Amino acid sequence: MSTLKIAIQKNGRLSEKSLQLLKECGIKLSNGERTLKATSSNFPIEILFLRDDDIPQYVEQGVADIGILGENEVWEKDKNVSVTTKLGFANCRLSLAVPKEVNYTGPAYFNQTKIATSYPLILQQFLDKNNIEAEIETISGSVEIAPGIGLADAIFDIVSTGSTLQMNGLKEVETVTRSEAVLISNINLNNEKQDILNQLLFRIQSVKNASENKYILLNAPNDSIEKISGILPGMKSPTVLPLKEAGWSSIHSVINEDDFWDNIDRLKTLGAEGILIVNVEKMIL
Structure with missing residues (x-):
């Protein structure tokens, strides 16, 4: 099976964020984090630690198949590479x-x-x-x-x-x-490497979805369920479970963190109590 070679900055905050993203994607590195390269023990990927301004050239030439770096370096080097996705950090x-x-x-x-x-x-x-x-x-x-x-x-x-x-x-x-940080790729990946990249992108998107959303649990009077459900639509619809106390239910949903702070007063006005906000580790839509 092919191995996808990914170039990341060899040191600095962008490097740390890139390694953290791979970790959150469930990718384990077997050869440490500060050698010239590292391989994963559970995913077909090899990491090359390079200068960030060299990454566009190496990806264009196929020395690395993909790379994580700032958009500014992609624009400045102006190499023939594809910007596959924005990553939401290193802004x-x-x-x-x-x-x-x-x-x-x-x-x-x-x-x-x-x-x-x-x-x-x-x-x-x-x-x-x-x-x-x-x-x-x-x-x-x-x-x-x-x-x-x-x-x-x-x-x-x-x-x-x-x-x-x-x-x-x-x-x-x-x-x-x-x-911001982006993932770039060589424009001539073969089908096998493209399949691996697609798997990685799926994991990255799941991590990004989770970072932008929170799992919310709250208790509410039954006569407010419909209005609260309009505020907390969730991925499809909220989960509503009856409480032992008559006339009350527990509502479970997923909400964008910014939306939560915008709507907290409305939830409280509708009688919501015991509101819990929980981090989401992965979120697959």
Whole structure:
């Protein structure tokens, strides 16, 4: 049987999140987590630990069949790969930042400036779209120090919380695009490897569904069951079980976590009591 080779970042938070996702998908690694590669003892997959900016090229060339990395690297490297699914973690934005004392009035500010970045392709597309003529200074790592040492007037970089910008006397002024972790694949997978990928995608989707939903149990008066069922439709319909106390039932359902917080007051108004919220480990629709 074929083995599907998956490339993930060799260290950092994206690597940790990727390994956690595989673990939640029930995939056990037999050779540790920080060697050059690791194999699974219970799923036909081999993991290659690589630099994230090398992953698109290796997937295009077939050295790896699939890879997990940030969308920003996929866009920047512009390789002939397929974005198979978004994964919902490692969210960030790619933004322009300037020294905090600058009186920023809009994108035209960047005309005739020098901008430091590790993402020259994405930046150039933004500049072209906005008819801005600027010099791009391509550097790798520590982009945020460029204005402070006189290398550039502004920077274009990944921003998560913005704290790094603040520590370097910068402020975010333009969000160019937003990025998250994605799974990419080689466009020429054979049928056997595609079947393995489909199995993996099924597991990933089950984990994603579970992370976005909660199992809810509550007690409610029988005359409120119909209205509560409208709030908690579940995957098909809620489960309603009679309680020993006459006129009351226990209602079990699944609800999106955001929807729950939006509807908690309505549930309480309808007489819901003893509300329990339980994490869902896997959710297959």
